[in-house]
Structures are given as C-alpha cells and as structure tokens.
Amino acid sequence: MDNAKIADRFEELADLLEFQAENPFRVRAYRTGAHAIRDLGESVAAILADPERDLADLPGIGATLAEKSRVLIETGTLPQLEKLRLEVPEGVLAMVRVPGLGPKKAAALFRELGIESLAGLRQACEQGRIRSLKGFSTKTEAMILDGLGIAEASGKRVYWPTARRLADAIGRHMNGCDGIRKMEWAGSLRRGRETVGDLDLLVVADDREAAMDHFENYPEQTQVVARGDEKKVSIRVGKAFQVDLRLVEEHEFGAALQYFTGSKEHNVHLRRLAQSKGLKINEYGVFREADGERVGGATEAEVYAAVGLPWIPPELREDRQEFEWAVADRLPDLLTVDAIRGDLHMHTSASDGTATIREMAEAAIERGLRYIAITDHSRRVAMANGLDPDRLREQWEAIEQLRPEFEGRLTILKGIECDILEAGGMDLPDDCLAEADWVLASVHYGQRQSREQITERILGALENPHVDCIAHPTGRLIGRREAYEVDLDAVMRAAVEYGKFLELNSNPARLDLHDVHAAEAKRLGIPIVINTDAHSPDGLDVLPCGINQARRAGLTAADVANTWPLEKLLGRPAPS
Ligand code: DGT
Ligand code: CA
Ligand code: CA
Ligand code: ZN
Numbered sequence: 001m002d003n004a005k006i007a008d009r010f011e012e013l014a015d016l017l018e019f020q021a022e023n024p025f026r027v028r029a030y031r032t033g034a035h036a037i038r039d040l041g042e043s044v045a046a047i048l049a050d051p052e053r054d055l056a057d058l059p060g061i062g063a064t065l066a067e068k069s070r071v072l073i074e075t076g077t078l079p080q081l082e083k084l085r086l087e088v089p090e091g092v093l094a095m096v097r098v099p100g101l102g103p104k105k106a107a108a109l110f111r112e113l114g115i116e117s118l119a120g121l122r123q124a125c126e127q128g129r130i131r132s133l134k135g136f137s138t139k140t141e142a143m144i145l146d147g148l149g150i151a152e153a154s155g156k157r158v159y160w161p162t163a164r165r166l167a168d169a170i171g172r173h174m175n176g177c178d179g180i181r182k183m184e185w186a187g188s189l190r191r192g193r194e195t196v197g198d199l200d201l202l203v204v205a206d207d208r209e210a211a212m213d214h215f216e217n218y219p220e221q222t223q224v225v226a227r228g229d230e231k232k233v234s235i236r237v238g239k240a241f242q243v244d245l246r247l248v249e250e251h252e253f254g255a256a257l258q259y260f261t262g263s264k265e266h267n268v269h270l271r272r273l274a275q276s277k278g279l280k281i282n283e284y285g286v287f288r289e290a291d292g293e294r295v296g297g298a299t300e301a302e303v304y305a306a307v308g309l310p311w312i313p314p315e316l317r318e319d320r321q322e323f324e325w326a327v328a329d330r331l332p333d334l335l336t337v338d339a340i341r342g343d344l345h346m347h348t349s350a351s352d353g354t355a356t357i358r359e360m361a362e363a364a365i366e367r368g369l370r371y372i373a374i375t376d377h378s379r380r381v382a383m384a385n386g387l388d389p390d391r392l393r394e395q396w397e398a399i400e401q402l403r404p405e406f407e408g409r410l411t412i413l414k415g416i417e418c419d420i421l422e423a424g425g426m427d428l429p430d431d432c433l434a435e436a437d438w439v440l441a442s443v444h445y446g447q448r449q450s451r452e453q454i455t456e457r458i459l460g461a462l463e464n465p466h467v468d469c470i471a472h473p474t475g476r477l478i479g480r481r482e483a484y485e486v487d488l489d490a491v492m493r494a495a496v497e498y499g500k501f502l503e504l505n506s507n508p509a510r511l512d513l514h515d516v517h518a519a520e521a522k523r524l525g526i527p528i529v530i531n532t533d534a535h536s537p538d539g540l541d542v543l544p545c546g547i548n549q550a551r552r553a554g555l556t557a558a559d560v561a562n563t564w565p566l567e568k569l570l571g572r573p574a575p576s
C-alpha cells in the first residue's frame with residue numbers, strides 16, 4: 001500500500017470519527033498524520049522496514065499512527081475502519097460535507113429520519129420533512145438546499161489548464177469593466193494544483209457594485225449562486241463550475257491575496273508563526289496583538305516580511321518544507337517555462353500521433369525549443385500502430401534526411417518509446433535500441449500485475465544500457481486510473497545506480513512523476529526530464545502543466561535535464 005492510499009484511509013477514519021462525535025483532538029491527529037504521510041517523499045513501507053528508523057519519530061505521525069500504518073501495509077485495512085464503515089453508510093459522509101450541515105446535524109438526520117444519501121436529503125428538504133426535527137427549521141431546509149447545490153458541484157474538479165482557460169476568458173470579460181484597479185486569481189489555480197475545485201478572483205474596483213454586476217453578466221454564466229453581501233458574489237459556468245469574486249480594498253489586497261491563495265494548511269502555519277511574534281494575520285492585513293495596530297498587508301511581500309520571511313512562491317504553499325526553506329533563506333529559484341530547451345517525448349503519425357516529423361519539428365521551433373526527440377510507440381502497442389525494428393529504422397533514416405533542413409535551428413533525436421513487456425524485457429532488441437539517440441521505456445500493459453512484478457520489470461529496463469529514461473513512471477491517470485503498484489524507492493535507487501533520468505510527463509491527466517516524488521528524485525540527485533508526450537503540434541502546449549508540477553516539487557532549472565545543453569544531457573556530442 002503506497003503513501004497516498006494510507007493517507008486516504010486515515011482521512012476516511014477522521015471523517016468517520018468526526019461523524020461519531022469523537023474527541024476532536026483524535027480526529028485532528030488523523031488528519032495531520034494523513035497530510036504528513038501524503039507529502040512524504042519516501043514510502044512509509046520502506047521506513048517501517050528499516051530497523052534503524054522509527055516512523056513514529058516523523059513530525060505529525062506518532063506512535064498510534066505508526067502502528068496503524070504498519071497494520072494497513074500488512075493487512076490492507078484496519079479493524080477500526082471496517083467497523084466504522086459498517087456503522088456509517090457512505091452517503092452519510094457526503095452529507096457531513098454539505099455546507100451548513102456538519103457532523104452533528106448529519107448524524108441527527110441519519111438517526112432520526114434514516115436519511116443516508118444526498119439524494120435522500122434533497123427529497124426530505126423538498127417534502128418539508130426536516131423542519132419537524134428538533135433544532136431544525138424551514139430556514140435550515142432552505143440552507144441545506146443551497147448547500148446541496150454547492151456540494152454536488154464541488155465534487156467536480158477540472159484539470160488545471162481547463163481552469164486556466166476559463167480564468168483567462170473571465171479575465172478578458174472583466175477587462176471590459178471600467179474602474180478595476182487590480183485583479184488577480186488566487187486559490188488552487190495560482191498554486192498550480194493538478195485539479196481545481198473552483199476559481200477565486202480578487203478585485204479592487206472604484207465601484208464595487210458595477211464590478212459585481214459586470215461579473216454576473218459574464219455571457220457564459222449559467223447561474224448566479226449567491227450575492228450575500230456587498231463584497232462577494234459567485235457564479236456558475238458550464239456544468240456548475242463555481243467562480244467566486246471578492247471585492248477588496250486596495251490597502252488590503254496583499255493580505256487578501258495571501259489568504260485566498262492558500263493553501264489552508266500553509267495559512268494555518270503562517271498565522272501560528274505570526275502569533276509567536278505577537279502578530280495577527282487575517283485577510284485584511286497584519287496587526288499587532290497588543291494594540292491592534294495595523295502593520296501591513298498592501299502586498300503579499302509585506303505580509304511575509306512582517307513575520308521575517310521572504311515572499312514564498314504560491315506553488316510551494318502547501319505546508320511542506322517552504323517555511324523551513326524561507327526561514328533559512330534557502331527558497332529554491334524555481335524553474336520557469338522559458339528555461340526549457342528541449343522536449344524528449346512526442347509522437348507522430350507513424351504511430352498514434354497526428355502530424356509528421358517535419359510538422360512536429362516546426363511546431364517545436366515556434367515554441368522556442370532547440371532539440372526534440374521523436375518517440376513513437378514500439379510494436380507491442382499494436383492498437384497505436386507501434387513500430388517494429390524495420391519501420392523504426394525507416395523513420396530514423398527519414399530523420400537523418402531531415403536534419404540538414406533544420407541545422408542550426410533544431411536538433412532532432414532518433415528516439416523511441418519502447419514498451420517494457422509484461423514478462424519483463426524490452427519490446428525491441430538491443431541492437432535496434434543501440435542505434436537510437438534517446439530511449440524512453442514505458443509500462444503500458446500488465447498494469448494490474450503485483451508490485452513485485454511491475455517493480456522488477458522497471459528495474460530491468462533501468463539496467464538495460466540503452467534505456468535513458470522511464471516515461472510516466474507510475475502510470476496514473478488523474479481522476480480515472482490509479483497508479484500501478486510499484487516500489488518507487490527501488491526504482492529511484494536504480495535510477496541513481498545506473499545514472500538514468502525519470503520523466504515528469506506534462507499531460508494534465510498524467511503529471512507523472514507527481515510533485516512529492518519529483519521532490520524525492522531531486523533529493524536523490526536524479527535529473528528529471530519534463531516532456532509533453534505530444535500527439536499533435538498543439539500537444540506541445542501542455543508544457544506549463546509540467547512546469548507547475550516541477551515548481552510545486554521545488555525544482556530549479558539545474559534539476560531538470562532538458563534545460564541543459566543537449567551535449568550535457570546526452571553525455572556526448574549531439575548528432576547532426
Ligand atoms: P480548490 O478550490 O478546492 O481547488 O482549492 P482552493 O485552495 O482554491 O480552496 P478554496 O477555493 O476553498 O479557498 C481558497 C483559499 O482560501 C484556500 O486555499 C485558503 C483560503 N481559505 C478558504 N477557506 C478557508 C478556511 O476556512 N480557513 C483557512 N485558513 N483558509 C481558508
Ligand atoms: Ca478555489
Ligand atoms: Ca473558492
Ligand atoms: Zn508517449
């Protein structure tokens with residue numbers, strides 16, 4: 001069982017205990033532990049297996065959670081969790097998360113009225129069956145109905161670039177409103193998270209009413225959710241995706257931006273730091289506890305400076321290591337998109353791409369790249385028309401013939417995305433791989449094999465002297481398919497031993513390696529290659545998603561091999 005799954009179990013346990021009105025400190029202990037484990041670079045299993053180390057020593061974990069982690073890894077579950085799952089139906093937990101309901105009220109509805117799903121809850125409200133309960137009224141019913149709309153929508157997160165495009169469109173619309181002095185997107189969009197639950201826009205405007213009216217009139221808007229007061233309004237676009245607008249004062253803008261950028265955990269940590277210095281930080285500014293005097297908040301830098309810290313880039317604000325780094329003035333100089341010089345994973349119409357080698361090369365030049373590798377699928381991926389040695393050598397000949405045309409503008413590497421076979425071993429013979437400039441190795445089939453099998457297959461690929469890099473190393477598809485079972489610690493150790501690269505695939509559905517693992521790779525000195533895996537010229541435009549993920553992992557340009565000159569990356573003169 002990997003760290004993410006252990007964290008999921010602890011979070012579920014916290015939700016269930018909260019519903020049972022358990023001691024809030026215990027509930028919090030599980031949540032803190034889940035957060036700590038989710039953000040751990042090494043696997044919990046490896047730490048437990050190491051007799052020299054004690055999982056209980058790690059911050060946020062402790063003896064109880066260490067013991068439960070051991071049981072989870074050994075048995076796949078916890079007796080306590082199994083028992084609670086029987087007592088509390090799944091739908092009831094969803095009710096706990098409905099804004100305005102909470103664990104206490106949800107428990108009453110479940111016990112007194114037998115409601116155990118969001119659908120049942122809506123029906124009971126509409127039939128007026130809830131107002132009869134002690135502590136409930138017609139007003140609660142209306143509030144729950146409102147909350148239900150939000151809860152149903154809030155399950156649907158979108159990939160980051162979808163949110164980015166929507167934000168840009170709304171931004172253009174808002175530019176048509178007079179008297180807007182400042183405007184910035186906050187929340188998970190600004191932190192560059194993989195998925196975004198809703199959008200948070202902050203605006204300073206001469207005329208608040210006018211700005212809110214303009215926002216409500218966004219043409220693609222399907223519903224105005226709430227215009228509670230004179231400072232906030234939310235709309236829904238498309239299928240219930242929510243966009244919040246908040247109007248703030250100019251001198252509060254930095255404090256508001258800091259607050260609404262989050263994450264919540266980062267903000268909690270920052271406020272704790274402020275308290276220890278006799279300060280109070282909220283969305284309106286920084287204040288002295290003693291006399292309430294305001295000491296800053298016009299800019300974000302002012303907010304951080306008030307507690308003696310440099311400004312922290314939004315992508316790092318997850319309460320991982322950013323405070324430790326900031327205190328020591330060791331914040332990494334995060335990678336930017338223009339540092340990327342090459343893209344070493346892309347497909348053409350020879351396999352499942354849509355464009356020719358020349359079209360991909362031209363598109364790469366337009367995007368400022370200096371080198372690319374053409375990496376079509378190998379023969380095992382028959383449904384993508386994967387290449388056998390003959391077709392691959394033909395393609396490489398075509399690349400050699402194209403090279404003079406691109407001389408001085410772009411180097412085209414003869415590459416391949418070679419499958420790692422189910423039984424182990426590479427899909428193409430060594431003599432063929434030996435002729436390539438760049439070999440990616442991927443697991444596409446047999447993803448349901450055991451952890452041992454999949455790990456062995458990948459270790460085998462890393463041992464092969466012709467393989468340069470493991471593509472999308474965990475195989476996850478965000479929101480659609482879990483990562484395959486693999487011992488990433490072992491994979492990383494082997495990558496170090498054989499001097500291989502690991503990919504960070506920029507496809508918004510993959511983002512694989514994900515941030516925590518990319519950070520661990522950096523710690524071990526494994527160079528990361530950020531690729532697009534483009535299947536068309538436009539496919540090259542997903543690069544910013546990979547950059548976000550790399551920044552969230554704290555990577556600098558030096559940590560990312562495709563910012564390097566090609567000679568350094570290949571360890572030999574570049575082909576021409
Ligand atoms: P999302 O929308 O689920 O992708 O994630 P965020 O981070 O954008 O979350 P959202 O939209 O609920 O809130 C935006 C930020 O506002 C959040 O990152 C931190 C701040 N914030 C919101 N509610 C709270 C709260 O109850 N406590 C604290 N400390 N911060 C909050
Ligand atoms: Ca948000
Ligand atoms: Ca929000
Ligand atoms: Zn590919």
